[in-house]
Amino acid sequence: MAIHITSNASQEIIDTQTTDCCIVGGGPAGTLLALLLARQGIHVILLETHKDFDRDFRGDTIHPSVMEIMAELDLAESLLQLPHTKMHRMSLGTSEKQAVIADFSHLKTAYPYITMLPQVKFLEFITTEAKKYPNFQLVMGANVQEILRVNNTTIGVSYRGQGGWHEVRAKLTVGADGRHSKLRQLGEFEAISTSAPMDVLWFRLPKHREEAPGGMGRIGRGHIVAMLDRGEQWQIAYVIPKGTYQKIRHQGLEILRQSVIEVVPELVDRIAFLHDWSQIAFLSVESDRLKCWYSQGLLLIGDAAHVMSPIGGVGINYAIQDAVVASNVLSKPLKTGTLNVDDLAQVQRQRELPTRVIQTFQSLIQQRIFAPALDSQNSQPFQPPRWLGLPGLRDFPARLIAFGVFPAHVKM
Incomplete structure (x- = not known):
C-alpha cells in the first residue's frame, strides 16, 4: 500500500521507528501527555523541534487545577521543591487604587495560589519523570516537516534532524506544537478566529x-x-x-x-x-479554536487546537487539561489496538465547551476593560467591574482562572 506524504519533497530517510503514539511538540501539553501514556505502558515518542526547552517569556503560571493533577500523580511535592513563587491574588487598577479581581486564597484546594515557575523547569521536571519509563523516548532537535498518510489516515510524521531525515510511524499522532502548529498547517485544519484589541x-x-x-x-x-x-x-x-x-x-x-x-x-x-x-x-495576541480538532489518526491539543489570549495566564492550564482528557480517553484504545476516530472526537467533545467558555470570558475582559483602557482618547478613569463586589460573584473569576469550567482529573 503506497504512502502519500503531504510534502512534495523527496528526501532519503535514514531510519524509520514505530510506536504507539507520536507526540509532536514538547510544551506542557505534549510532555504531560507523554508522561501519562508512558506510565501506562504505552510506547511514546516525543518530538521537540528545539534542542532545549529554554525559551524566553514562555508562560510560567501553574494553576491550582494543574497542581491537583500533579498531586494525583504524586508529583506535587517534588515539583514544589523547585524554586518558585506563589501568587495568591491578582489585582488591577491605577497607581492610586487597586482592586482585587481574583483572590485564590479563598479557594477550597490544597494549592490556593498560582505557582510561578519558569516553564523550562516544569518541562525538564516532567520529561525527567517520563524518562524513568523505558517505553518513552524524547527526541530533541526534531523538526517535523511532513505528515505520513495512507488512504487519508495519518500513520506518522517525518522530521529533519540529527544529520538527516527520519520517520516515525504510529497508531496515533498528536499535535501539541503550539500556537504556530506545523501539524495544524499540514493537516489543513480550519480555525474560528476571534479578534483581540x-x-x-x-x-x-x-x-x-x-x-x-x-x-x-x-x-x-x-x-x-x-x-x-x-x-x-x-x-x-x-x-x-493591536x-x-x-x-x-x-x-x-x-x-x-x-x-x-x-x-x-x-x-x-x-x-x-x-x-x-x-x-x-x-x-502578537491571537485567539482562535479549530472547528474540528482531529482527523483519522491525528489529534491536536493545547494551543495547536485553540490559541489562547494571555489574559489570566490560562493557556498552560487548558493545554494540560487537554492532555489529561486525551490520556483518559485514548489510553485503553491505544493498548487494545481499537483506536478510531470516534475516540478522538470524544476528546474534543469533553474539552471544547470549557475552551469556548474561557475564550468568551477573555474576549469580554479584552473588550470591556482592555480596549477602553488602551484608548488614549478615553478620559474616564478606570473603574473595576461592579459585579466584583457582589457576594455571589466575587469568587467567580478566581475559580474560573484557577480551575476552568470542568477541571480534568487523572483516571488512575
Missing part, C-alpha cells in the same frame, strides 16, 4: 526584596502594565493597541520607558535596565 511587549526588570510578591496590573494614560513575580525579577507585560508595535519601535526606547513609569512610577529607579530592544519580546 491588543498585543504585548514582554521584558524583565529587577524586583526589590521588600516588594510584595504576586502579580498586579496597572491601567493609566492609555496604557496597561502587568507585573508577574519571578523571584528576583518582575516579568512585565506592556500591553499595546498593530502599533512598529510605531512604538519608531518612537524609540526612551518613550517606551517613560510610558511604563507613568503607569508604574515605582519602577523609575530601575527602568534604565531596559536599554536595548533585544531585551523585549513581542507577542
